[in-house]
Amino acid sequence: xxxxxxxxxxxxxxxxxxxxxxxxxxxxxxxxxxxxxxxxxxxxxxxxxxxxxxxxxxxxxxxxxxxxxxxxxxxxxxxxxxxxxxxxxxxxxxxxxxxxxxxxxxxxxxxxxxxxxxxxxxxxxxxxxxxxxxxxxxxxxxxxxxxxxxxxxxxxxxxxxxxx
Amino acid sequence: xxxxxxxxxxxxxxxxxxxxxxxxxxxxxxxxxxxxxxxxxxxxxxxxxxxxxxxxxxxxxxxxxxxxxxxxxxxxxxxxxxxxxxxxxxxxxxxxxxxxxxxxxxxxxxxxxxxxxxxxxxxxxxxxxxxxxxxxxxxxxxxxxxxxxxxxxxxxxxxxxxxxxxxxxxxxxxxxxxxxxxxxxxxxxxxxxxxxxxxxxxxxxxxxxxxxxxxxxxxxxxxxxxxxxxxxxxxxxxxxxxxxxxxxxxxxxxxxxxxxxxxxxxxxxxxxxxxxxxxxxxxxxxxxxxxxxxxxxxxxxxxxxxxxxxxxxxxxxxxxxxxxxxxxxxxxxxxxxxxxxxxxxxxxxxxxxxxxxxxxxxxxxxxxxxxxxxxxxxxxxxxxxxxxxxxxxxxxxxxxxxxxxxxxxxxxxxxxxxxxxxxxxxxxxxxxxxxxxxxxxxxxxxxxxxxxxxxxxxxxxxxxxxxxxxxxxxxxxxxxxxxxxxxxxxxxxxxxxxxxxxxxxxxxxxxxxxxxxxxxxxxxxxxxxxxxxxxxxxxxxxxxxxxxxxxxxxxxxxxxxxxxxxxxxxxxxxxxxxxxxxxxxxxxxxxxxxxxxxxxxxxxxxxxxxxxxxxxxxxxxxxxxxxxxxxxxxxxxxxxxxxxxxxx
Numbered sequence: 001x002x003x004x005x006x007x008x009x010x011x012x013x014x015x016x017x018x019x020x021x022x023x024x025x026x027x028x029x030x031x032x033x034x035x036x037x038x039x040x041x042x043x044x045x046x047x048x049x050x051x052x053x054x055x056x057x058x059x060x061x062x063x064x065x066x067x068x069x070x071x072x073x074x075x076x077x078x079x080x081x082x083x084x085x086x087x088x089x090x091x092x093x094x095x096x097x098x099x100x101x102x103x104x105x106x107x108x109x110x111x112x113x114x115x116x117x118x119x120x121x122x123x124x125x126x127x128x129x130x131x132x133x134x135x136x137x138x139x140x141x142x143x144x145x146x147x148x149x150x151x152x153x154x155x156x157x158x159x160x161x162x163x164x
Numbered sequence: 165x166x167x168x169x170x171x172x173x174x175x176x177x178x179x180x181x182x183x184x185x186x187x188x189x190x191x192x193x194x195x196x197x198x199x200x201x202x203x204x205x206x207x208x209x210x211x212x213x214x215x216x217x218x219x220x221x222x223x224x225x226x227x228x229x230x231x232x233x234x235x236x237x238x239x240x241x242x243x244x245x246x247x248x249x250x251x252x253x254x255x256x257x258x259x260x261x262x263x264x265x266x267x268x269x270x271x272x273x274x275x276x277x278x279x280x281x282x283x284x285x286x287x288x289x290x291x292x293x294x295x296x297x298x299x300x301x302x303x304x305x306x307x308x309x310x311x312x313x314x315x316x317x318x319x320x321x322x323x324x325x326x327x328x329x330x331x332x333x334x335x336x337x338x339x340x341x342x343x344x345x346x347x348x349x350x351x352x353x354x355x356x357x358x359x360x361x362x363x364x365x366x367x368x369x370x371x372x373x374x375x376x377x378x379x380x381x382x383x384x385x386x387x388x389x390x391x392x393x394x395x396x397x398x399x400x401x402x403x404x405x406x407x408x409x410x411x412x413x414x415x416x417x418x419x420x421x422x423x424x425x426x427x428x429x430x431x432x433x434x435x436x437x438x439x440x441x442x443x444x445x446x447x448x449x450x451x452x453x454x455x456x457x458x459x460x461x462x463x464x465x466x467x468x469x470x471x472x473x474x475x476x477x478x479x480x481x482x483x484x485x486x487x488x489x490x491x492x493x494x495x496x497x498x499x500x501x502x503x504x505x506x507x508x509x510x511x512x513x514x515x516x517x518x519x520x521x522x523x524x525x526x527x528x529x530x531x532x533x534x535x536x537x538x539x540x541x542x543x544x545x546x547x548x549x550x551x552x553x554x555x556x557x558x559x560x561x562x563x564x565x566x567x568x569x570x571x572x573x574x575x576x577x578x579x580x581x582x583x584x585x586x587x588x589x590x591x592x593x594x595x596x597x598x599x600x601x602x603x604x605x606x607x608x609x610x611x612x613x614x615x616x617x618x619x620x621x622x623x624x625x626x627x628x629x630x631x632x633x634x635x636x637x638x639x640x641x642x643x644x645x646x647x648x649x650x651x652x653x654x655x656x657x658x659x660x661x662x663x664x665x666x667x668x669x670x671x672x673x674x675x676x677x678x679x680x681x682x683x684x685x686x687x688x689x690x691x692x693x694x695x696x697x698x699x700x701x702x703x704x705x706x707x708x709x710x711x712x713x714x715x716x717x718x719x720x721x722x723x724x725x726x727x728x729x730x731x732x733x734x735x736x737x738x739x740x741x742x743x744x745x746x747x748x749x750x751x752x753x754x755x756x757x758x759x760x761x762x763x764x765x766x767x768x769x770x771x772x773x774x775x776x777x778x779x780x781x782x783x784x785x786x787x788x789x790x791x792x793x794x795x796x797x798x799x800x801x802x803x804x805x806x807x808x809x810x811x812x
Contacts, residue, residue, distance in 0.1 A: 092653055127409060134565065
């Protein structure tokens with residue numbers, strides 16, 4: 001478990017260990033372990049990947065290959081408020097790209113980045129399935145629909161105030 | 165649980181559910197009870213009224229949970245204890261959520277807020293209360309003030325709900341309601357009266373084709389898997405609904421998860437499998453949660469696990485979460501992903517029915533396909549095959565999205581025309597805009613232009629006009645959509661989602677995207693269209709899986725139906741829809757400009773300055789745009805009250 005010392009607390013390391021022990025005998029458990037690990041750490045630093053590789057007796061390259069294949073897994077930390085703008089078709093034809101521009105302008109970073117203070121990160125996603133409310137974004141688990149470049153500004157100002 | 169015990173549960177809540185079927189589906193007996201109303205209904209069902217609130221993703225996003233919380237609070241305050249609150253799955257009309265229906269009246273309230281819920285509780289749900297007309301869905305209130313049953317409104321009238329039969333009818337997290345609504349009746353019938361061959365024959369004869377995209381006959385898949393040797397086989401459910409804009413699978417899982425569990429068990433019995441996997445997108449938290457609850461409940465009731473219904477058949481189901489990879493919707497890639505690897509497709513043959521998950525014979529069907537199994541078993545292949553067209557039987561669920569009034573989920577018989585779906589059910593295009601095309605099949609499909617609006621929709625007709633059914637996303641495009649831009653949008657998607665295993669797809673999508681980007685930036689050359697067509701053909705014939713084989717479809721279909729738009733971009737550097745920014749130019753008509761300066765004040769890059777020309781009749785000098793500085797954002801145009809800013 002020594003790899004994790006550099007990238008998390010002892011509690012996190014213990015939680016990860018428990019996940020690995022609990023699922024290692026299930027066929028095809030790697031994805032599940034990675035999902036749990038990301039839940040514990042918020043992202044998947046290389047140390048965590050090494051721990052998982054050792055725990056399962058597979059190579060780090062195999063773990064890394066899976067991590068980088070799926071868009072849900074992240075090698076970088078995300079912000080406290082994870083903004084995820086839907087760029088699915090229904091949102092796109094209703095101007096999601098303009099809303100995303102407005103978000104980037106308001107937060108001052110580009111899509112895929114995280115602010116230096118670690119408060120906000122912006123990502124795009126492919127359809128959260130709330131097409132009836134298009135265009136849609138998620139901030140954390142909260143869904144905001146029927147967005148316009150103006151309304152998104154107001155919503156994000158609310159989050160900023162909360163942090164100020 | 166035994167068959168007899170199952171029957172007791174079915175009877176227990178039977179009337180409760182029957183009251184909620186829309187009028188045309190209700191039995192005579194229930195209609196009579198409802199007519200007599202009041203105490204009689206409470207006596208039979210236990211409740212005077214039932215309030216159904218949608219708890220699907222759409223309505224949850226528009227805060228239906230707050231509506232439920234308010235109802236509960238109001239009930240406490242008002243001492244209402246004989247009205248049942250039911251959190252259901254999707255009613256379909258997502259654009260007007262949160263939606264709430266009160267039975268037995270069938271009063272359809274839309275766009276509810278906690279305040280509205282309070283009003284409805286106080287005025288309608290109390291004893292002797294009356295429907296609050298102002299809060300009803302406008303489509304259900306006639307001009308003269310009379311109320312139309314929602315089943316008679318244009319949105320619902322032409323629909324036929326088979327796969328969605330229980331969505332928005334039952335409490336999605338209550339197995340007893342699911343049983344009372346008919347779930348698990350088919351597994352009982354199968355295990356007590358049918359052989360595996362009978363089951364396969366019924367599915368085969370029904371003409372059911374896979375609803376995931378390709379439309380392969382479901383019964384054939386089952387037949388192949390049964391014929392494969394081996395004592396370990398698997399049944400998989402594809403709930404990795406990756407086509408952006410399609411959300412029917414999610415709605416079925418959120419509204420009636422048990423119908424999927426039951427159907428997979430039936431398939432297990434038919435092909436000789438005892439283990440099932442549901443591969444579901446992690447982006448669907450509500451669906452995943454409801455599936456988990458459903459599996460747990462099915463275990464508790466002896467409807468899943470060892471010795472189902474005491475009839476000697478074992479079957480279990482596990483959930484596997486996807487992690488955001490479109491290619492995992494492809495069957496072999498999905499299986500590789502369940503095995504815990506990078507979700508890359510495998511060459512076929514061997515087909516999964518011979519060598520699939522963990523190298524064992526496997527069948528994979530998508531959620532909507534599974535949702536059709538119970539009705540086929542219960543009502544028979546003959547009934548099912550009487551619905552639809554010659555080669556496409558049954559119904560299809562479409563997720564209506566884009567530039568359409570009634571955004572939502574609809575289920576119609578195969579063979580319904582696009583016009584009926586868009587103009588009647590969908591309520592047409594908002595803001596008086598013109599219909600330009602409908603996109604079906606997502607990133608693997610194509611666009612159907614306005615001249616084909618009367619085509620009856622089924623698997624084969626859509627292919628014939630250059631699109632495909634896909635999973636059923638139907639995005640409506642109006643005159644403000646640029647067809648080159650929409651192709652580019654899909655290519656960005658497929659280039660991003662290409663898994664990289666085979667060269668035609670990995671490089672092909674990138675190159676196609678480059679060519680399209682070039683055209684949208686006004687740098688297109690005449691030979692680019694030939695290059696696109698040539699490359700597209702190579703990709704179609706040589707990519708490993710359906711992702712690469714179908715990635716060129718959005719371009720080929722738009723190129724076929726809207727070639728003039730591509731040519732306009734290339735030859736005239738002009739984008740009629742005004743979407744491709746690089747091709748736009750903004751100018752100020754100096755005769756119309758009154759010199760107010762609103763444009764200059766709002767210009768984010770200070771590209772607008774005052775000239776010294778004063779137009780006749782005006783007092784101030786007009787403005788002009790420095791095209792070198794202009795970023796073509798269009799802010800000047802939207803701020804000019806005098807229509808002096810022109811976009812070309």
